Amino acid sequence: MNEQALMATAKALLANSKGILAMDESTNTCNKRFAALGIPQTVDFRRAYRELIITTPDIENYISGLILYDETIRQQKKDGTPFIKAILDAGMLPGIKVDLGAKDLAGHPDEKVTEGLDGLRDRLKEYVLMGARFAKWRGVITTNDILPSMGCIAANAQALARYAALCQEVGLVPIVEMELLMEGEHTIHQCADVTEESLRAVFKELYLQNVMLEGIILKPNMVLAGISCTTQPTVRVVANATLKCLLRNVPAAVPGIAFLSGGQAAQLATERLNAMNSQHKLKLPWDLSFSFARAIQQPALEIWKGEEANIPAAQQALLHRAKSNTAARKGEYTIEMEK
Ligand code: 13P
Numbered sequence: 001m002n003e004q005a006l007m008a009t010a011k012a013l014l015a016n017s018k019g020i021l022a023m024d025e026s027t028n029t030c031n032k033r034f035a036a037l038g039i040p041q042t043v044d045f046r047r048a049y050r051e052l053i054i055t056t057p058d059i060e061n062y063i064s065g066l067i068l069y070d071e072t073i074r075q076q077k078k079d080g081t082p083f084i085k086a087i088l089d090a091g092m093l094p095g096i097k098v099d100l101g102a103k104d105l106a107g108h109p110d111e112k113v114t115e116g117l118d119g120l121r122d123r124l125k126e127y128v129l130m131g132a133r134f135a136k137w138r139g140v141i142t143t144n145d146i147l148p149s150m151g152c153i154a155a156n157a158q159a160l161a162r163y164a165a166l167c168q169e170v171g172l173v174p175i176v177e178m179e180l181l182m183e184g185e186h187t188i189h190q191c192a193d194v195t196e197e198s199l200r201a202v203f204k205e206l207y208l209q210n211v212m213l214e215g216i217i218l219k220p221n222m223v224l225a226g227i228s229c230t231t232q233p234t235v236r237v238v239a240n241a242t243l244k245c246l247l248r249n250v251p252a253a254v255p256g257i258a259f260l261s262g263g264q265a266a267q268l269a270t271e272r273l274n275a276m277n278s279q280h281k282l283k284l285p286w287d288l289s290f291s292f293a294r295a296i297q298q299p300a301l302e303i304w305k306g307e308e309a310n311i312p313a314a315q316q317a318l319l320h321r322a323k324s325n326t327a328a329r330k331g332e333y334t335i336e337m338e339k
Contacts, residue, residue: 001168006215007255008172009133013217014256014287017329018064020175020217020294021322023053024136025133027071029043035261037308047075051305053297054086056315062182062322066092067136067175067291073127078263084131095134095175096127102140111152114139114159117166124170134173136219137163138260141180143194143226151202168215175258175291177219178202182262184226188233192223192245199249215252219291220246221262222272235268239275243284252285259288262297269295270324270333278331289329297320 008151013020025033030049031041039045051071053059064254066087066149076082088095100116114137124135139156141148160176160279167174197222206213221239225232235242246257261269269292277288290296299321327333 002171003212003213003215005171006168006173006212009093010215010217010255013064013134013173013288015064017268017326017338018038018062018290019133019322019325019329020065020067020095020258020291021053021063021296022136022291023050023068023072023297024069024111024242025293026069026101033301034306037302037305045069046071049301049304050083050312051077052300052311053221054083055179059319059322060090060092061291062173062319062326065095065134067095067097069097073130073132088131088263093133094131095136096132097136098127102138105152105155108149111142111147111149111157112140113152117159117162118302120163120166126168128170128172132172134175135167136175136177136218138177138179141178141194141198142184143180143186143190148194153198154241156320157201157205159266160202161209161211162210164216167211168212170320173215173217174211175217176202176206177260179260179262181226182221182224182264183191185228186226187229187231188223188225188237188241190224192241194223195223196245196249201243203249203251213251214255215326216253216254218250218257219260220257222259222264226262232312235275237270239279242272243276250286254286256287258291261292264295266295266299266321267338270321270328273325274331274333276329277329289326292325295323
């Protein structure tokens with residue numbers, strides 16, 4: 001393991017208040033989002049959409065790295081330039097989602113475990129040869145009155161740690177993502193408890209698998225009430241609850257925390273990130289950043305709708321969200337920026 005190189009990559013992903021743009025939707029997920037907007041669900045439209053994102057003018061001023069999917073990392077721009085080359089030429093880092101999705105966890109009704117460890121070492125080596133510099137694996141946890149089970153948390157935490165160790169072995173910075181899903185009626189307090197328990201399990205497993213904490217990026221959910229919960233907390237309450245949970249459970253050796261958006265409205269995700277950074281930045285041991293997919297992409301996707309004529313307006317919307325989130329990293333975002 002080249003510790004210095006891993007630390008340098010992690011640092012580059014967090015530098016200059018930039019963040020990570022996740023565009024690693026599986027074919028299924030991408031098709032679902034296209035279908036909802038009447039966009040044809042074909043490989044050509046998926047390629048065109050990913051080209052729109054990668055070639056957004058000035059995006060490199062706000063985005064340090066892009067997470068790709070296996071289909072996307074092998075694709076090219078219309079002019080034949082490989083996506084990976086276009087990303088590197090713009091001064092951004094290419095990353096790759098390497099898990100094979102969340103599957104039913106045997107013995108645990110309604111719970112999932114993320115699969116993809118078999119053969120992972122060889123897949124990672126191929127991605128490194130293609131130019132990838134970091135990777136992503138996502139474990140998902142559901143909560144309600146009886147879930148999650150300890151078995152589900154333990155299985156996902158162990159898989160994440162084994163993935164992270166394999167990544168570091170080949171020189172990829174692992175993004176360690178454990179997501180407590182927003183779907184449900186759970187309160188913010190339940191979310192805080194489950195997030196805390198999951199993070200504790202993840203860091204215990206990372207320790208057992210000899211993962212170098214200075215060479216990872218943690219990608220957690222913010223601490224939120226479920227979308228169907230009748231009491232929705234304010235931005236300030238979310239910011240405080242999230243930071244309390246992270247300060248208790250994330251070692252200071254971790255260089256950065258980059259939140260997922262999880263289905264929050266784009267602007268709200270920005271406001272919450274901004275509140276954390278503006279109120280608390282000086283006392284935080286790690287950088288507090290973003291690794292959003294929907295909260296950056298969704299407004300742009302809704303404008304694009306698969307039409308070539310809409311590309312400039314869609315790129316403008318994408319750039320606006322990236323820029324707003326960079327401002328939120330500095331605690332300098334204001335609602336006026338949305339006008
Ligand atoms: P969202 O920001 O849409 O939650 O996606 C982030 C991600 O990478 C999910 O795995």
